[in-house]
Amino acid sequence: MAQKRVLIVGGGAIGLAIGWRLARAGCAAALFDRGRVGHSASWASAGMLSPLSEVQFEEEDLLHLGLKGLAVYPEFVSELEADTGCCVGYRRDGVLLVGITQDDLEYLKFRYRYQRDLGLSVAYLSGDEAREREPHLSAQVSAAVWCPGDHQVDNRHLVRALRKGLVAAGGEVFEEMGVDELLIDGTRVRGVRVGEEVFEGDTVVLASGCWSRLIPGLPDCARPPVRPVRGQIMRLAMTEDFALNTMVWYSRVATSTVAYLVPKDNGHLVLGATSEEMGFDEDVTAGGMFELLRAAWEVVPGVYDLPVVESLAGLRPGSRDDAPILGETPIEGLIMATGHYRKGILLTPLTALSIAEVILERRTPALIQPFGIDRFGL
Ligand SMILES: Cc1cc2nc3c(=O)[nH]c(=O)nc-3n(C[C@H](O)[C@H](O)[C@H](O)COP(=O)(O)OP(=O)(O)OC[C@H]3O[C@@H](n4cnc5c(N)ncnc54)[C@H](O)[C@@H]3O)c2cc1C
Incomplete structure (x- = not known):
């Protein structure tokens, strides 16, 4: 044939x-x-x-x-x-969805109930329980939803x-x-x-x-x-004293900002991402970086001292x-x-x-x- x-x-x-x-x-x-x-x-x-x-x-x-x-x-x-001899950095870290303010917690609880209704395996944690999982979380974090089934790849x-x-x-x-x-x-x-x-x-x-x-x-x-939806993102370099072991996701209700922190095997900490309807514009903006850093710093204050490796923007194909x-x-x-x-x-x-x-x-x-x-x- x-x-x-x-x-x-x-x-x-x-x-x-x-x-x-x-x-x-x-x-x-x-x-x-x-x-x-x-x-x-x-x-x-x-x-x-x-x-x-x-x-x-x-x-x-x-x-x-x-x-x-x-x-x-x-x-x-x-x-x-096996085909290529390359390692693609597949990790089974789990995600901690975290909250600080009363509004954040209401949103977390609402999400948690929805996840449970769907039969997903997730757990509601107090701030202290969340810090046991991820000691670099801020003392301000007052509750979290633990999603152990979420993974990541490089x-x-x-x-x-x-x-x-x-x-x-x-x-x-x-x-x-x-x-x-x-x-x-x-x-x-x-x-x-x-x-x-x-x-x-x-x-x-x-x-x-x-x-x-x-x-x-x-x-x-x-x-x-399909249309482009801009996502600005940055990479920081983790140090020996500062390395996250779980992914952290923060939905900052007051400003509708979402920030997540994703530790990689090469020592990078990926900090993302904005979501903007800006056509094909791929600029990285001061405002975008500011919103991401503010939200990340609120939940993981140690990011303040980390060197910046890279900032970039990509266009998601949104349908x-x-x-x-x-x-x-x-x-x-x-x-x-x-x-x-x-x-x-x-x-x-x-x-x-x-x-x-x-x-x-x-x-x-x-x-x-x-x-x-x-x-x-x-
Ligand atoms: C900041 C950010 C964070 C994200 N985080 C996640 C995440 O954590 N998890 C997740 O699952 N997804 C995430 N996404 C979404 C994910 O990255 C995209 O959905 C995915 O990469 C889309 O892949 P793709 O191959 O369709 O598009 P692309 O990777 O954009 O590739 C499209 C390719 O088409 C080529 N092309 C365009 N026009 C032509 C042409 N005329 N001829 C030939 N080639 C052409 C381009 O050069 C490009 O290389 C994120 C996206 C962004 C921007």
Whole structure:
């Protein structure tokens, strides 16, 4: 049987993971990125795998997708690490959702009751109990919800390993080669154009993050409603005397600021993230950094003395309903893998496994059926 040729537009965590799974299954996978692969939202990310602590009211389908996404992580990571010899920093730290003021506590209790109603395994702690788990928490922290089932990965190691795995399995990676046009014959995809060059393929996967709707040649019926949502984030260097051992998440009700602190194996403490509707603006602003640092310092005062390693902003691919857009489209052979918003790293393995099934087995797994582009009635 002739080898299937799959073209992937976009080399973030999502496109790379799909490429790796397809290449190791024997597909001729070619991935195009207009810049360096893995250096957009997937680079800026904090790498939290936290469906329990991040559960949003009325988003139960998304919670189940996230829980399943977390469940498939360990095996995906072991296969990737075995294929590439790279360690991707998968850690089972757990998250402490913390509060200080009366308003924060009301919000924490409300969230806790909702998490319990959903059957999630979480525990309500006093401030002292929370400090037993994480001694660097401020004495001001008066209560916490402990979410032991939330994990994390080093997203930068992840994208490097995925690139290595894709190439090692025989896939092609074309960097600095942005797709200028999607080529469609009638109702069937034919390939892509990069500059003057045409690449033919049986299948094209659209995995261009927040830029996914901008690819020329996309017909309206397959133009995913995604937009950029800016996230500013910074990295501090932990010292020997100061190293967090859990992830900490603080929703500062007074200013609607969310700040989380995520310790990494290389000694970095990731401090994120703003959430701003600023179009494609990727500036880091003084105000953004100020809000993050103020909230982080209130719950973990020791951050005050830590050296700043890096500050950056990334653009999350937000969809109209904040859920990913996955699977087939009205154009035969054109597959969506975009719109992962705040959960793209969490959903990388599940997306790759599901999209590989769609392409290789011509079957859409039941779990991703609610997330097709057809739900938008385009
Ligand atoms: C600050 C921040 C913190 C986050 N924290 C978390 C977290 O803790 N946990 C979590 O699960 N998620 C988190 N996210 C969300 C997560 O990072 C994203 O959902 C995920 O990275 C999206 O991956 P992607 O591959 O779709 O997009 P991207 O990583 O943005 O990749 C898209 C790629 O497409 C390429 N591209 C665009 N146009 C073209 C074209 N025409 N031709 C070729 N290539 C093109 C781009 O160059 C880019 O490399 C965070 C995001 C941000 C910004």
